[in-house]
Amino acid sequence: MILGKVVGTVWATRKDEELVGAKLLIVKHVDLNYKVKDAFVVAVDTVQAGVGDVVLIATGSSARQTAATKNKPVDAVIMAVVDKLDVAD
Amino acid sequence: MILGKVVGTVWATRKDEELVGAKLLIVKHVDLNYKVKDAFVVAVDTVQAGVGDVVLIATGSSARQTAATKNKPVDAVIMAVVDKLDVAD
Amino acid sequence: MILGKVVGTVWATRKDEELVGAKLLIVKHVDLNYKVKDAFVVAVDTVQAGVGDVVLIATGSSARQTAATKNKPVDAVIMAVVDKLDVAD
């Protein structure tokens, strides 16, 4: 999974009908010190994540293994909000 | 999903028969300020997108989760036209 | 899909039995001016493409959505020969 930080929201009225109601968040990749990188992905939120949250994202077909995303044309899903990282020195 | 901007169209007469009628658009990646990058992808349009539109693209098997792309050999689909981005400062 | 140009052929006698008869082409990525890049992929041809042709390649599980590649261990397929690109200025 990708470690990222939610930095915003995408608004889209015209979209695949399966996506109506889906919350589309902009998530920037972060390093292990939570430093934000330029790379980002747009992901469907399934865990009530909000701006500023550090999250995990599952991509590809794995992004469709949640109740909210099953059989939908989405390739990235936020499936966890990170509390903390334990990193060995 | 990838955030991109439609910059053109691919014309291809000789193709897999499942692709007859599919609109193949050229989409350049953009950053959160809509600045266009060099990287691009060719994606099947399913939401009547046109040149200049900022769009979301789903890739991989997720690209086949629309009525227009089901079971077809396509790995990128435009599934939303972006109205606007809300990005936190 | 990836935009590429066919530059050669791979010969392989010892291979998965499902690949017997498959034509394996070497395809370099190209930019929107058809300029060839260093990056390349080996893809199964399904549209009678030949050296010099500009083509589209579908990757991943989508590469198995053709009659010639179904259930086979291939992750890249040429599914269209490009006639031309219309790119907005």
Added chain:
Amino acid sequence: MILGKVVGTVWATRKDEELVGAKLLIVKHVDLNYKVKDAFVVAVDTVQAGVGDVVLIATGSSARQTAATKNKPVDAVIMAVVDKLDVAD
């Protein structure tokens, strides 16, 4: 598969219910001399790996082909702990 080294753990209380009980490890990519790179991935552990272990990671839908990850929204799984590498000179 990716060759990596376990460097830490992710703690996440709020997550997809299918992930309850899953151990989420932080794995940095390593080269063939076990030198750690900056790139990392968060993966579900299925082989009792721990910090300092060199491991193999399967990604994408292949990450869901274990008893512990079947049908779950995870795209990276640790499926082996490496004893040693034999690399030809």
Added chain:
Amino acid sequence: MILGKVVGTVWATRKDEELVGAKLLIVKHVDLNYKVKDAFVVAVDTVQAGVGDVVLIATGSSARQTAATKNKPVDAVIMAVVDKLDVAD
């Protein structure tokens, strides 16, 4: 598919039970002149490849489309040994 050269073997005793008996080879990417790059992948061998062989690798779910890898947590498989490349000048 990726073009690569086998440079070694991974030994792993503790692993997913579906991987018992699988031969795990280290394959470095090569360019069209067979020059070895730094990038490498660990792949399951299904065609009796050995160190020094130039091979093709299928990745992702396509890596599971062989008799030896079906339903197993592997995302890269060697499915052909390359005899030669014909590359146009």
